[in-house]
Amino acid sequence: MNRVQTQDFCVADEYARLADNPACGAVVTFVGKVRDFGDNQGVTNMVLEHYPGMTEAVLTQIEQEARQRWPLDEVTIIHRVGPLSLSDQIVFIGVSSAHRKAAFAAGEYLIDFLKTRAPFWKKEQTDAEAHWVEAKDSDQQAAEMWHEE
Template sequence: MDIRVQQQDFDLGAEYSNIADDTAVGAVVSFVGKVRDMNLGQGVTSLHLEHYPGMTEKALHGIAEEAIERWELQRVLIIHRVGLMQTGEQIVLVITSSAHRGQCYDANEFIMDALKSKAPFWKKECTDSGEHWIEQRQSDRDALHKWE
């Protein structure tokens, strides 16, 4: 398990290579979340993510541990960026590896659903009409409920 909260960008190819080198791995699933240029009908120019150091990493570790308990995974990587990001930049990377693809797909989706609802990140969008904090969406909470 590798959990990182950082300001700097990540290299998807390098992170994939680190995980895919294991000969026991039959499947690797990766998800990259990016800053969109449109949200809720408004043009987005940038996103600022804040977190509570220590608490955020603990929450991400808990999410990864739950995924490892539920699915037969070899590796889990979660990298989540904080700070100011422009549209098109990468925000989050989740990579899961397993002997079989089904385990990877389900675990990866679960991690993202849990991350959106359980990880203490605060998002402020800068839009054409000013800055505003993003509230958690009901659709994110609903997505997490399907795993219960």
């Protein structure tokens, strides 16, 4: 299940959906949050924008790729858009599988490719200015490592 939404999500509810399967041997989750630093120190809040329709299609494609690589039961990708404050949850990645290695690898794969392929744009606000955040080389390098395997 993939969702792009403005409202917050409940990690416990999402975990319960992932784990509700007697064949499930492992559940791995990741939550990304708004922090007080990014490209600049002193971030006070941010705004996330996306390309509706295309964003959801890319998330579905990334999920399908992960399912081709690993034996997965349930997959959840939630990404918030709109204005967000410090400590707000931004993204939830959840994976369940019969095996922990598959769940861990798939979770990392999903966030690496979400960060490099999904059309989201982040604008950080500090006390002094607002600016759009550029793509990070480290995110691209993390995604490229999956092609080396």
